[in-house]
Amino acid sequence: MIEILFVDDQPEQLAELEKSLRRFRNEWSMEFAGSGQEALRRLANRQFDVVVTDLNMPEMPGGELLRQVQERWPQTVRILFSGRGECQEAMQSTTSAHQHLAKPCDPDLLEMTISDTFSLRYHLENDAIRDLVGRLGQLPTLPDVYTELMHELEAPNSSVARVGDIIRGDVSISAKILQLVNSSYFGLPVHVTDVSHAVALLGLNVVKPLVLSSGLFHQFAPGSLGEFSLSYLVDHSTEVALAARCVTQLEGAAPEDCDHAFMAGMLHDLGQLVLAKNFSAQYDQMRAVARDSDTPLHELETAEFEANHADLGAYLLGLWGLPAPIVEAIVWHHAPFQSTHDRFTPLAAVHAAESLLARRTNATGENSEISHEFLARIGRTDRVSVWSVALGGEPQVA
Ligand SMILES: [Fe+2]
Numbered sequence: 001m002i003e004i005l006f007v008d009d010q011p012e013q014l015a016e017l018e019k020s021l022r023r024f025r026n027e028w029s030m031e032f033a034g035s036g037q038e039a040l041r042r043l044a045n046r047q048f049d050v051v052v053t054d055l056n057m058p059e060m061p062g063g064e065l066l067r068q069v070q071e072r073w074p075q076t077v078r079i080l081f082s083g084r085g086e087c088q089e090a091m092q093s094t095t096s097a098h099q100h101l102a103k104p105c106d107p108d109l110l111e112m113t114i115s116d117t118f119s120l121r122y123h124l125e126n127d128a129i130r131d132l133v134g135r136l137g138q139l140p141t142l143p144d145v146y147t148e149l150m151h152e153l154e155a156p157n158s159s160v161a162r163v164g165d166i167i168r169g170d171v172s173i174s175a176k177i178l179q180l181v182n183s184s185y186f187g188l189p190v191h192v193t194d195v196s197h198a199v200a201l202l203g204l205n206v207v208k209p210l211v212l213s214s215g216l217f218h219q220f221a222p223g224s225l226g227e228f229s230l231s232y233l234v235d236h237s238t239e240v241a242l243a244a245r246c247v248t249q250l251e252g253a254a255p256e257d258c259d260h261a262f263m264a265g266m267l268h269d270l271g272q273l274v275l276a277k278n279f280s281a282q283y284d285q286m287r288a289v290a291r292d293s294d295t296p297l298h299e300l301e302t303a304e305f306e307a308n309h310a311d312l313g314a315y316l317l318g319l320w321g322l323p324a325p326i327v328e329a330i331v332w333h334h335a336p337f338q339s340t341h342d343r344f345t346p347l348a349a350v351h352a353a354e355s356l357l358a359r360r361t362n363a364t365g366e367n368s369e370i371s372h373e374f375l376a377r378i379g380r381t382d383r384v385s386v387w388s389v390a391l392g393g394e395p396q397v398a
């Protein structure tokens with residue numbers, strides 16, 4: 001049984017929540033706390049799998065409670081609720097939550113969110129992935145500039161000028177970002193020479209993933225990756241990120257889903273880079289076999305390492321506390337049917353984007369077939385053609 005602690009400082013709302021969740025009492029053991037302090041006392045006394053808290057609590061805001069939970073009980077799944085429109089920015093920049101949900105609580109959405117999160121954990125907490133990570137001598141670390149950026153965004157008086165200063169502080173990352181935003185992918189009408197200008201034109205929700213991906217990708221010096229091309233990875237990731245965001249927008253999804261789809265697209269093949277760095281000759285050979293035999297690369301990886309680049313990338317991003325929808329999109333980008341998702345999510349966007357681009361350009365070497373089984377499950381079979389045309393391809397026959 002999953003042990004869940006709910007926290008809200010408004011007694012009527014807490015009572016309402018308790019009533020609406022009564023039907024889950026056979027699968028969840030639930031406790032309800034009336035303040036952040038009370039929640040911390042209960043957490044100290046017994047283990048909870050999930051903490052679900054309201055954001056807006058004057059005495060101890062939900063973001064602060066989750067920060068303490070992350071520090072003291074890092075294994076606990078952390079979910080943050082906020083009223084519609086209320087402190088939207090604060091909610092988006094709170095990094096301690098695995099998931100953000102809007103109030104009033106939709107019990108079915110909460111149930112789906114918790115079951116998705118647990119299936120992700122079950123998948124990532126297996127020994128094969130941990131063994132593979134244990135064998136890797138060189139692992140990327142979360143870039144300092146990204147951590148600093150997230151801290152600035154969480155600060156009550158965060159400023160755009162300071163955001164620009166932070167990114168500019170890392171000269172090589174700023175240079176990579178400027179190179180990318182001036183590429184044809186972003187189609188900007190002017191040449192951008194400063195990161196603050198890039199933020200003003202593209203928005204922080206685009207620049208933030210570029211900071212993280214550049215900071216991660218460029219920890220691997222060129223020349224030590226065998227035949228693996230870092231510049232190809234940057235191009236492929238950018239294409240998938242833009243296409244995944246486009247598909248998400250076409251589905252009329254929330255802005256947060258569009259941002260998650262973009263971030264997941266930028267990072268979906270991070271695991272490939274880690275494998276190229278650690279097993280360069282062996283990985284070159286594996287990619288050659290994938291190309292020559294038309295076998296999906298991730299299948300060859302799993303046969304060799306018992307885990308693949310999707311597992312590896314998702315594992316690292318999960319460790320660094322990136323939001324669960326991003327981690328889910330990465331771990332199942334080649335096999336979305338293995339997830340528990342039964343609705344359109346960033347996972348569907350990244351999977352579809354990559355498959356549709358591969359079908360058109362046939363350049364990824366990843367051999368990504370779109371999963372019709374998954375599209376049928378999420379009720380989007382008839383949307384593939386619309387997505388394909390929007391991405392500049394041909395209409396698709398389902
Ligand atoms: Fe890919």
Ligand SMILES: [Fe+2]
Nearest residue numbers: 268269333366
């Ligand atoms: Fe991939």
